[in-house]
Amino acid sequence: MSAHIFVVEDEKPILTLLTYNLEKEGYKVSSSSNGEEALSLIKEKKPDLVLLDWMLPDLSGIKICQYLKQDEKVKNIPIIMLTAKGEEEDKVKGLNTGAEDYMTKPFSFPELLARIKSLLKRVKPNIVSEEATYLDLKIDRESMKVFRKEKEISLGPKEYKLLDFLIKQPKRVYSREQLLEQVWGDDINVESRTVDVHITRLRQSINIEGAKPLIRTVRSAGYSLEN
Amino acid sequence: MSAHIFVVEDEKPILTLLTYNLEKEGYKVSSSSNGEEALSLIKEKKPDLVLLDWMLPDLSGIKICQYLKQDEKVKNIPIIMLTAKGEEEDKVKGLNTGAEDYMTKPFSFPELLARIKSLLKRVKPNIVSEEATYLDLKIDRESMKVFRKEKEISLGPKEYKLLDFLIKQPKRVYSREQLLEQVWGDDINVESRTVDVHITRLRQSINIEGAKPLIRTVRSAGYSLEN
DNA sequence: GAGTAATGTTACAGATTTGTTAAATATTTA
DNA sequence: TAAATATTTAACAAATCTGTAACATTACTC
Helix, strand or coil, X not given: CCCEEEEECCCHHHHHHHHHHHHHCCCEEEEECCHHHHHHHHHHHCCCEEEEECCCCCCCHHHHHHHHHHCCCCCCCCEEEEEECCCCHHHHHHCCXXXXXXXXXXXXXHHHHHHHHHHHHHHHHHCCCCEEXXXXXXXXXXXXXXXXXXXXXXXXXHHHHHHHHHCCCCCCCECHHHHHHHHHCCCCCCCCHHHHHHHHHXXXXXXXXXXXXXXXXXXXXXXXXXX | CCCEEEXXXXXXXXXXXHHHHHHHCXXXXXXXXXXXXXXXXXXXXXXXXEEEECCCCCCCHHHHHHHHHHCCCCCCCCEEEXXXXXXXXXXXXXXXCCCCEEEXXXXXXXXXXXXXXXXXXXXXXXXXCCEEEECCEEEXXXXXXXXXXXXXXXXXXXXXXXXXXXXXXXXXXXXXXXXXXXXXXXXXXXXXXXXXXXXXXXXXXXXXXXXXXXXXXXXXXXXXXXC
């Protein structure tokens, strides 16, 4: 059951190479070398992931990215931005393009592949079921209740959202920035230390006498739901 | 009491796979690979849910869908349309097929299962029985009377509709927006805080000396019928 | 058409949650 | 071991959210 990747790339050799390699990996590939066209095709086809060249003749990658991220129906499709080394590199880093990741050309295909896989993995669990469990922790999204060892736990809204997010991929380590983006929301302006505080509060809430702690701190990296 | 799922699918391997997996999940499965036949079988058997392939040799999925949705007796049976990725996908989305959901082949079975469960859950209460109860609260839809502990309670029209809706899925938390949409109606232009006021009024009405309160507030999320 | 009931809005008090800060701990590095 | 770096936690002020009374408007009843 292969994922569908959409490539937006102006330079023919690169496009050919990408398509060839991605298909060899078993992905379904669609492409366009024209910004406007790409935009409408992506909205129409809803691929699982977009590779987006920064430099396009008609519409810059950043614009496409912005348009896509504004559209409710496709905003969840992850985007990897492809930039030329040098001039534009820093801009891309600096600007908040909304892209999930970026790579600088020339890049190694294995690395790109690794990032693609990682992104696809992250997006998959969007198939949200009504109940999620991790060990003795359970969250029922229908009633919005949380249980530890069958005992109900009361959480504030932020802590609930935080747990709801973490439990989608237990053991995965998220940076503070990722958590802010996913749990707090995109535009919001909050110190990254604030995450610490909420993690602490969540820890205290889900903590139970004689049970293992469920949130792991990964120094200088972030947090994960794990014991 | 397991749900009964009817699969309309032309491609043998897919049909076999679906049947096998669904039965493993405990569902009762019937099927047909022929449009005309499916149509009459569905009307006859009245399954709880239909999986409907878009491409059939004799009668297109969309036609079947339309026929079913026109028939008073089966129009409430939810339909999940199965479409091939690519060509027909957009048509299905765009056209108002009347299907409750659709999935694009190839799909992941767990995802399909999640959607099936969600639909069954959502639709089950639509098979509205004349009476619904939650604990000591009873609503008789025929006479439009509400009782708490055998004692009749008088509710205004809005409060009645609100309770009628909430009691379909007790414990499920609904946002103010959902309630507005479901109880007030789609287009209507009402402040979301208005819901609060009606919740308060409903609370007061169904409240009885020495009985538990029956409506739960979930801060920053909404309300549910529960104590 | 007067009287009654139902509905939607607003304002405000009270409750809860949140973000920030700073000090205390913990961990890593030199 | 000391210094540097990172995390935990308590405390507090600010922000957000909810419940409800009061009132204006609309809809209904007789």
